[in-house]
Amino acid sequence: MEITKLTAFIFSPTGTTAMVAKPLAEALLPGARIVDLTCADAEEERFGPDELVLFAAPVYGGRIPAPAAKRFARIKGEGTPALLVAVYGNRDYDDALLELCDLAEENGFRPAGAGAFLAEHSIFHSVARGRPDAADLEAVRTFAGLAREKLARAAGAGEFGPLAVKGNRPYREFSGVPLKPQADRKCVKCGVCAENCPAGAIPADDPSKTDNSRCISCMRCVKVCPVGARRVNGLMLSVAEKPFAKKNSLRREPEWVL
Numbered sequence: 379m380e381i382t383k384l385t386a387f388i389f390s391p392t393g394t395t396a397m398v399a400k401p402l403a404e405a406l407l408p409g410a411r412i413v414d415l416t417c418a419d420a421e422e423e424r425f426g427p428d429e430l431v432l433f434a435a436p437v438y439g440g441r442i443p444a445p446a447a448k449r450f451a452r453i454k455g456e457g458t459p460a461l462l463v464a465v466y467g468n469r470d471y472d473d474a475l476l477e478l479c480d481l482a483e484e485n486g487f488r489p490a491g492a493g494a495f496l497a498e499h500s501i502f503h504s505v506a507r508g509r510p511d512a513a514d515l516e517a518v519r520t521f522a523g524l525a526r527e528k529l530a531r532a533a534g535a536g537e538f539g540p541l542a543v544k545g546n547r548p549y550r551e552f553s554g555v556p557l558k559p560q561a562d563r564k565c566v567k568c569g570v571c572a573e574n575c576p577a578g579a580i581p582a583d584d585p586s587k588t589d590n591s592r593c594i595s596c597m598r599c600v601k602v603c604p605v606g607a608r609r610v611n612g613l614m615l616s617v618a619e620k621p622f623a624k625k626n627s628l629r630r631e632p633e634w635v636l
C-alpha cells in the first residue's frame with residue numbers, strides 16, 4: 379500500500395517524546411502533519427484506510443498518561459494503519475506500548491508497528507541524560523525505514539496481524555507520584571504555566587497555586603516557567619533520585635515490533 383498522508387498525534391509535556399516522534403514522522407513521510415495534543419483537547423477526527431497515523435506518548439508508571447489516552451481516544455480510524463511510539467526514561471515501559479496498541483485497535487486502527495524509545499527522565503534528569511542522542515535518532519530512522527517497507531509490501535492494513543508487543547493485561551496500576559511542582563516566591567503570576575498545564579491543574583486566576591489532585595507531575599510547568607518559580611521539593615527529589623538513578627543506570631536501547 380502506498381501511504382500518501384501521515385498524521386502524527388503527539389503528547390509530550392517536556393518535549394522529548396516530540397524529539398523522537400517528529401523525526402520519525404519526517405522520515406516516514408516528509409511534510410507529515412504534526413498535531414500536538416499536549417495541552418489542546420483533540421478535535422474528533424476520522425481517518426480512512428489509505429492514510430497512516432502515528433500516536434506518540436511518554437511512559438508514566440509503565441502506562442500512557444491519562445490525558446494522552448483520553449485525547450487519543452477521540453481519533454478514529456477505519457482499518458487505518460497506525461504506528462505506536464512510547465518514550466521512556468530508562469526504567470521500563472512495562473504495559474505502555476500494549477496500552478497504546480489496544481487503544482488504537484479499539485478506535486478502528488490496525489497497528490502496523492510499535493516502538494519504545496529512550497529519553498532523559500523528565501523527573502530524574504540524571505537518568506538517561508541527553509537522550510535521545512545520535513544513536514537513538516539513528517534507531518528512529520531505522521524503525522521508519524522498516525515500517526515503510528512493511529507498509530509498501532502490504533496490499534492493505536487488513537493483512538497486519540496482532541503485534542507481539544511486550545506487556546500484560548490488566549495493565550500495571552499507576553496512581554501518580556508524590557512529586558508535585560509548586561510555585562515559589564519568584565512567581566509573577568504571568569499564567570504561562572496555567573496555559574501550558576496538560577491536566578488543568580494550575581488555576582488561570584491564580585497560577586501560584588497547584589491543584590495536587592489534578593497534577594500529573596509531568597514537569598511541563600517547571601520547564602515553561604519564564605522566571606524559574608516552579609519546582610518540586612528539592613529534598614524529596616534528591617532523596618528519591620539517588621536510589622532510582624543507581625537502579626536504572628544501565629543504558630537501555632530502543633526496541634520495536636513490526
Ligand SMILES: Cc1cc2nc3c(=O)[nH]c(=O)nc-3n(C[C@H](O)[C@H](O)[C@H](O)COP(=O)(O)O)c2cc1C
Nearest residue numbers: 390392393394395436439440467469470497499500
Ligand atoms: C509522572 C512520570 C512518570 C514516569 N514514569 C516512567 C516509567 O514508568 N518508566 C520510565 O522509564 N520513565 C518514566 N518517566 C520518564 C518519562 O517517560 C520520560 O522522561 C519521557 O521522555 C518524558 O516525555 P516528555 O519529554 O515528552 O514529557 C516518567 C515521567 C513522569 C513525569
